[in-house]
Amino acid sequence: xxxxxxxxxxxxxxxxxxxxxxxxxxxxxxxxxxxxxxxxxxxxxxxxxxxxxxxxxxxxxxxxxxxxxxxxxxxxxxxxxxxxxxxxxxxxxxxxxxxxxxxxxxxxxxxxxxxxxxxxxxxxxxxxxxxxxxxxxxxxxxxxxxxxxxxxxxxxxxxxxxxxxxxxxxxxxxxxxxxxxxxxxxxxxxxxxxxxxxxxxxxxxxxxxxxxxxxxxxxxxxxxxxxxxxxxxxxxxxxx
Amino acid sequence: xxxxxxxxxxxxxxxxxxxxxxxxxxxxxxxxxxxxxxxxxxxxxxxxxxxxxxxxxxxxxxxxxxxxxxxxxxxxxxxxxxxxxxxxxxxxxxxxxxxxxxxxxxxxxxxxxxxxxxxxxxxxxxxxxxxxxxxxxxxxxxxxxxxxxxxxxxxxxxxxxxxxxxxxxxxxxxxxxxxxxxxxxxxxxxxxxxxxxxxxxxxx
Numbered sequence: 172x173x174x175x176x177x178x179x180x181x182x183x184x185x186x187x188x189x190x191x192x193x194x195x196x197x198x199x200x201x202x203x204x205x206x207x208x209x210x211x212x213x214x215x216x217x218x219x220x221x222x223x224x225x226x227x228x229x230x231x232x233x234x235x236x237x238x239x240x241x242x243x244x245x246x247x248x249x250x251x252x253x254x255x256x257x258x259x260x261x262x263x264x265x266x267x268x269x270x271x272x273x274x275x276x277x278x279x280x281x282x283x284x285x286x287x288x289x290x291x292x293x294x295x296x297x298x299x300x301x302x303x304x305x306x307x308x309x310x311x312x313x314x315x316x317x318x319x320x321x322x323x324x325x326x327x328x329x330x331x332x333x334x335x336x337x338x339x340x341x342x343x344x345x346x347x348x349x350x351x352x353x354x355x356x357x358x359x360x361x362x363x364x365x366x367x368x369x370x371x372x373x374x375x376x377x378x379x380x381x382x383x384x385x386x387x388x389x390x391x392x393x394x395x396x397x398x399x400x401x402x403x404x405x406x407x408x409x410x411x
Numbered sequence: 412x413x414x415x416x417x418x419x420x421x422x423x424x425x426x427x428x429x430x431x432x433x434x435x436x437x438x439x440x441x442x443x444x445x446x447x448x449x450x451x452x453x454x455x456x457x458x459x460x461x462x463x464x465x466x467x468x469x470x471x472x473x474x475x476x477x478x479x480x481x482x483x484x485x486x487x488x489x490x491x492x493x494x495x496x497x498x499x500x501x502x503x504x505x506x507x508x509x510x511x512x513x514x515x516x517x518x519x520x521x522x523x524x525x526x527x528x529x530x531x532x533x534x535x536x537x538x539x540x541x542x543x544x545x546x547x548x549x550x551x552x553x554x555x556x557x558x559x560x561x562x563x564x565x566x567x568x569x570x571x572x573x574x575x576x577x578x579x580x581x582x583x584x585x586x587x588x589x590x591x592x593x594x595x596x597x598x599x600x601x602x603x604x605x606x607x608x609x610x611x612x613x614x615x
Contacts, residue, residue, distance in 0.1 A: 175535070177418075179614060184424055185554040192426075194552030197472035198604050202584075204614035207575055211532050212545050213558075213615055215495035216485065217510035225445060234444060256419050269434025277430045279440055281479075293442045295434050331427070331434055337497060339485045340615065344549055344556060346425040363554050364423045372422060395419045 174400040176209045176340040177256055185363035192359045193320050213340035214399070219265040221299050228297050231270075231310035235293030242292035244273025244311030246387035249347070249375070252304045253334060256398030260304025264396075265335040267297045268308065275316030275328075284316050309387065315354055327354035327361070334394055341396040349390060350376045424555035429479045431549060436481070436514040450483065450512025453526045458507045460489020460527040463596045465561060468521045469548060472605030476520035480550035482602075484511045484524055484561070486543070491530030528563070534574040541569035541576065548602060558613045561600045564589040584611050 187199030227234040232242045253264040271277050271294065274286035278294050298306045313328050329346045336342075348355050355361060355374065364370050372395075381389035432440045436448040465484075469477040487493050492503035494510075503509065504527075513522035531539040544561040562570055570576050576585050587610045590598035602610045 177421075179421065181614065183420055187554055187557075189554060192552070192554070195554060198477075198550065198552035199554075200557070200609055200612050201605055202609055202611070204612050205575075205579065206614045207578075208535060209615055210534050210540065211493065211498075212485070212487075212540070212543065212560075215493040215497045217494065217508060218496050219449070223445075223449070228445065235442065254419060256421060258417065258419055267434045269430060269437075277433060278442060279430050279433055281429065293433075293437065293444060295437045295442060295444065297445070331425075331431070333427075333431075333435055339545055339547070342483070342547055342556060343422060343424060344427045344431070345422050346428075360426060360554075364425075369420070369423045372420065373425070395422045397421050398418070 176214065176338065176397045176399050179397065183366060183369050185365075189359070189363035192363055195363070209338075209340045214338050216335065216337055216339040216341070218263060218337075219299060219335065224297070224299060229306075229308035231268075231292070231294065231296045231308065234296060236291035240291045242272070242311050243289050244292075244314075246309070247312050248307060248309055248381055248383060248387050248389040249330065249392055250305065250307035250378075250381055250389065251375075251392040251394065253300050253306065253336070253394050253396065254304060255336070255341070255396050257401065259398070260300070261336050261396060262300055262302045262304055263337070264300040264304065264306075265297065266300065266306050267295070267333040268310075268330050269295045270310065270313040270330045271316055273311050273314050275314030286314065286316065312349070315352075320359055324359060325354050325357070327352045327358050332394065334396065336396040338399070343394070343396060345394070346373060347390075347392045348374045350374055426551060426554055427481060427549035427556075429551040431479070431481050432514045435512065439514045448512070450510055453508050453511045453524065454506055455508065456506035458489070458527050459504050460530070461596060463526060463528050463598060465524045465526065465544070465590060465598045465600055466521060467600040467602060468515070468519070469550070469602045470604065470606075474606065477550050478515060478517070478520040480515055480520070480548060482513050482515070482522045483547045484526070485509060485545045485547075486526065486529040487532050489527045489530050491532045493532070531569065536574075538572075538574055539569070541566050541573035546602075553604075557604075558615050559602065559610050560588055560613070561590050562588050563592075563598065565592050579611060584609075587611050
């Protein structure tokens with residue numbers, strides 16, 4: 172147990188209702204959220220051991236490909252650290268990712284975009300952070316794609332992230348975007364995040380230090396989960 | 412001037428989108444990988460306590476069922492212990508994971524959990540909370556995951572003194588947090604995102 176988690180900054184987070192993203196209109200609660208301090212119900216959470224992982228789980232180029240074949244598209248490494256608001260790396264965090272293929276097409280029966288499927292690309296991967304909170308996976312750069320909202324709305328290239336920290340209170344789903352993409356500032360889904368500084372924290376920079384020469388470019392994406400309150404009056408500080 | 416506060420800001424949430432199942436329950440979508448989807452079963456062997464089922468669906472403001480949602484639940488075991496490394500009060504039932512994840516049925520959108528009736532756990536001030544399951548809902552059109560709680564209508568005594576249920580301003584809304592008993596050890600819990608039956612969601 173901890174001393175509770177920092178209150179979520181609802182001005183930094185997107186509101187439930189953001190009319191330019193039309194689906195939010197009928198899917199956002201009207202009543203105010205009910206505020207309560209976290210209790211043990213939210214300060215605990217399931218733990219996932221590294222033993223659940225297969226060798227290729229974090230390699231989207233190979234994890235759905237036929238033997239001897241590979242997914243098509245610009246090869247990239249994505250790496251970073253899962254931290255909490257106190258700046259501490261979060262070890263053992265389960266990071267699940269999903270994305271469109273290089274042409275902007277998802278492998279899903281409800282997907283109707285005309286871009287071709289890649290038979291060697293499933294579009295999902297997962298990894299668990301190491302003792303310092305680091306994670307890494309290999310994939311292809313996803314394509315941008317149009318989506319039914321306005322008549323001509325396009326999603327910037329992105330990778331979806333689902334993150335499990337140590338506590339259910341930290342549960343988070345977000346999206347990573349790519350440095351330099353002009354669609355970022357036209358996107359109604361990102362537009363729900365009102366503070367441009369907050370949007371910037373979702374844009375991964377090119378990281379030449381982690382590129383694999385003659386093989387793959389790299390992007391660095393750090394993720395911050397809610398932090399637990401630290402108390403001087405505690406014998407054992409959480410995670411310290 | 413002052414020293415800067417050096418806290419980091421939580422990463423902004425973004426919608427799970429229409430294809431959350433590709434990432435979180437890929438086998439459900441036909442992508443056969445990982446040897447199965449996480450959270451499908453909350454039991455790894457014979458469990459202690461009363462085994463129950465919780466079934467429900469998520470409805471939008473037009474009364475339509477969401478078919479692209481994902482629901483996760485987290486709860487204590489029958490003795491009120493969490494199967495978590497952060498549980499310091501004892502050791503939970505080793506055959507119970509406490510965590511479930513459901514993509515909903517492809518046709519009906521219904522989610523379904525086979526679990527155990529949770530025991531009571533303490534509020535920070537030491538009072539006991541009524542038995543409950545923590546639930547979290549994400550979907551296309553939901554910018555930030557919605558936290559709610561599943562309490563049980565047949566726990567009237569505990570519900571009547573629960574630290575959260577008793578502090579809900581509009582007491583008529585408490586029923587939105589109560590799972591209805593629909594059979595022997597079977598409960599129904601529907602989640603309404605909007606409308607007269609809008610579920611109470613928490614900023615917790």
